[in-house]
Amino acid sequence: MIEPPAIRPPRLPAAQTTGRQVVVFADAADAADEPVDWSAAGISDVADSRDFTSGRVPAQAMRDAGATVFARLGIAVVSAGPDQVAALRGARRPVLSVSPELVHHVLPEDPSAYVRGYRDGVTDLAARLVGAPVPGEEVPPPPAFEDTAAATxxxxxxxxxxxxxxxxxxxxxxxxxxxxxxxxxxxxxxxxxxxxxxxxxxxxxxxxxxxxxxxxxxxxxxxxxxxxxxxxxxxxxxxxxxxxxxxxxxxxxxxxxxxxxxxxxxxxxxxxxxxxxxxxxxxxxxxxxxxxxxxxxxxxxxxxxxxxxxxxxxxxxxxxxxxxxxxxxxxxxxxxxxxxxxxxxxxxxxxxxxxxxxxxxxxxxxxxxxxxxxxxxxxxxxxxxxxxxxxxxxxxxxxxxxxxxxxxxxxxxxxxxxxxxxxxxxxxxxxxxxxxxx
Amino acid sequence: MGSPLARFSVTVDDGHLAELETVASALRESGMEVERVLGALGVITGQAPADARPSLLAVPGVTSVDEQLRVALPPPDSAVQ
Missing domain, CATH: 3.40.50.200 (Peptidase S8/S53 domain)
Structure with missing residues (x-):
């Protein structure tokens, strides 16, 4: 068996969070049969998307609520610390995950990208013409798979x-x-x-x-x-x-x-x-x-x-x-x-x-x-x-x-x-x- | 002299899938020797004179009439198959 080559994941900057938690519930045959016991986690003011016209929760209602429930997705956004939310894990409707709410940004435009692309293009062309290795392509290929006694x-x-x-x-x-x-x-x-x-x-x-x-x-x-x-x-x-x-x-x-x-x-x-x-x-x-x-x-x-x-x-x-x-x-x-x-x-x-x-x-x-x-x-x-x-x-x-x-x-x-x-x-x-x- | 026989695949439209036998009868009347009526696919295969294609295409419910393709594998001892 050939082991895939070890790949080091790139180091990523820490994500920005809001302090709120995103809770994902397990699928329920009928969500109404398995209500979430918010009081167990000390949370009141629950806004449910089913209570608003056309299922849309207004931004103000979301800010004010202790928890906002998106019933169709089985997901809630909760204004509470992770410890508080952990109390939900013992509730009747199983919790699949609790994650900090992330702050998302429009991806930044990079004006230097064009210039760098041009530079890399010229470098690549020059390298190909003179037969030198192209930067970034010097990584040796991964080992080939081989038939073994156990499997092709x-x-x-x-x-x-x-x-x-x-x-x-x-x-x-x-x-x-x-x-x-x-x-x-x-x-x-x-x-x-x-x-x-x-x-x-x-x-x-x-x-x-x-x-x-x-x-x-x-x-x-x-x-x-x-x-x-x-x-x-x-x-x-x-x-x-x-x-x-x-x-x-x-x-x-x-x-x-x-x-x-x-x-x-x-x-x-x-x-x-x-x-x-x-x-x-x-x-x-x-x-x-x-x-x-x-x-x-x-x-x-x-x-x-x-x-x-x-x-x-x-x-x-x-x-x-x-x-x-x-x-x-x-x-x-x-x-x-x-x-x-x-x-x-x-x-x-x-x-x-x-x-x-x-x-x-x-x-x-x-x-x-x-x-x-x-x-x-x-x-x-x-x-x-x-x-x-x-x-x-x-x-x-x-x-x-x-x-x-x-x-x-x-x-x-x-x-x-x-x-x-x-x-x-x-x-x-x-x-x-x-x-x-x- | 009649036109030589060709092998055709006749594709039936969605609106006539429940009436495949009716479409097959009309194809026979238009000169097709029907070999198979494929109920799950809505396709009818058989032979007809090569110049009968326009009249087969005119049968109600027929969306396409295509000469059959032939597939040929390389011989068993070929390295690439």
Whole structure:
């Protein structure tokens, strides 16, 4: 396991406070049923936003009151010392936190910023032209993640190793070339498989790609041999074979697979496939939106059409370039953009939304090979699908809410947002999805 | 000579999601060989002569008619997939 480099937080100036306290209460099913006992803290003159017209508490009333309650937020501002407020902690409605009220200021304008920016720009240009190191860029890169005996680099990077969540009770659909249905690593798992390829009855994988993606999304917590490579180890596996053993398929079968997954309540639909077209394809936009409305999130590969070593940045293909489909770019073990990973299109929907491990990814392969290590945005996508299942389990969120949760919880990277979107998606850790008591 | 057959995905608008079968019947009458009516998505897929696109688009409830895209993965032994 690679430890992240120690980062020293910048020293911040002390915040100005007003002497009042901001109290946050726990959620109550009905706040009226659990009134706050202000008298226990010796506080009278309570102004409640519900007692004022249109819920607005006038500034004068706030100044005069011992406590001002914002009922919709479950927050009160109290004119009292911390000791006095502590008496509320024993009250019936639980208190989550008590913090000093801060004084906020308009951010100061800095007239010298322009001049400094100009100076830095000239310094940077000069340095680049003469090949000297650019000031501020001399920091050595953090160590790369590495596969260990316990887990692949990708599983470590997304912090699945320390997550208590497993995707239990969440259905994950993988629409691909199928699955090696006899693979020993998935023995005993709930697998529902269907073929949508014309003339093919079985979802058995005769290519390998689908088996690899399924392993990454849903592989076991402790594989019988080798390191852990899978994210959502207890998710229900739904396999839609939409690509032939030669690796090809068309809209008809792919849309049928999406329809089947949505109709069966799959919270996550993983699609490591795409066509190199630069425009959003209307049927996938409609499918993505209607899937989200029914609680299914489609996660798709951004595409491998970049050739960054030769100056080619590529573009996000269909279906990932639909607004309603979450597009995934690929990262290498240093968390930089993979050389093949497609860049965002300028058109709406053509953005790379998030990124995940997609270089040298070890996962399942049809027997007798058992495992294979390959690269692609196809390999990044099922990491995100598995992580979505963990978040779906942890928070109960689905559809657009689940999408927002993934981007919110991703680790920001110094790579351009056109390549990695909101950054590296991370697994929910202990306590995620619930409001904890302070 | 008829136009060669092409594979189409027909997207149905929000107002006709409850009447997908009616839309599918009208598409058949306009020359489409309907393969799948996808109820959860409001999409109908099938084949039709390539030049039938305007008449399919004219069917009430149809918001888009698109030739199907084809996806092809690299061979299994490729390093990047």
């Amino acid at each position: 680099w990708g599983i470590q990077a997304v912090q699945a190793t320390t997550s208590p969540f497993t995707g239990r009770g969440v259905r994950v659909a993988v629409l691909d070339t199928g699955l090696d249905l006899q693979h020993p690593d998935l023995a005993g798992r709930t697998v529902t498989a269907e073929s949508f390829v014309t003339g093919v009855d079985s979802a058995q994988d005769g290519h390998g790609h689908g088996t690899h993606c399924t392993g990454t999304a849903c592989g076991p917590r402790v594989p019988p041999a080798g390191p852990r490579y899978g994210v959502a180890s207890e998710a229900e596996i739904w396999i839609g074979k939409v690509l032939s053993d030669a690796g090809s398929g068309d809209d008809g079968g792919i849309l049928a697979g999406i329809d089947w997954a949505v109709a069966n309540g799959c919270a996550v639909i993983s699609m490591s496939l795409g066509a190199d077209v630069a425009e959003a394809h209307p049927p996938y936009s409609a499918a993505g939106r209607r899937a989200l409305e029914q609680g299914s999130l489609i996660v798709a590969a951004a595409g491998n059409n970049a050739d960054r070593e030769n100056g080619g940045y590529g573009f996000v293909g269909a279906p990932a370039n639909s607004v309603e489909v979450l597009a995934v770019g690929a990262l290498d073990p240093r968390l930089t953009t993979a050389w093949f990973s497609a860049r965002s299109l300028a058109a709406p929907g053509g953005e790379v939304d998030v990124a995940a491990p997609g270089v040298d990814v070890l996962s399942t392969w049809p027997m007798p090979d058992r495992y294979n290590t390959i690269s692609g945005t196809s390999m990044a996508t099922p990491h995100v699908a598995g992580l979505a299942a963990l978040w779906a389990e942890a928070t109960g969120r689905r559809g657009y809410e689940l999408w927002a949760t993934l981007t919110q919880a991703s680790r920001r990277l110094t790579e351009p947002s056109v390549d990695v979107g909101s950054g590296l998606v991370l697994a929910p850790q202990e306590g995620a999805g619930s409001v904890r008591r302070a």
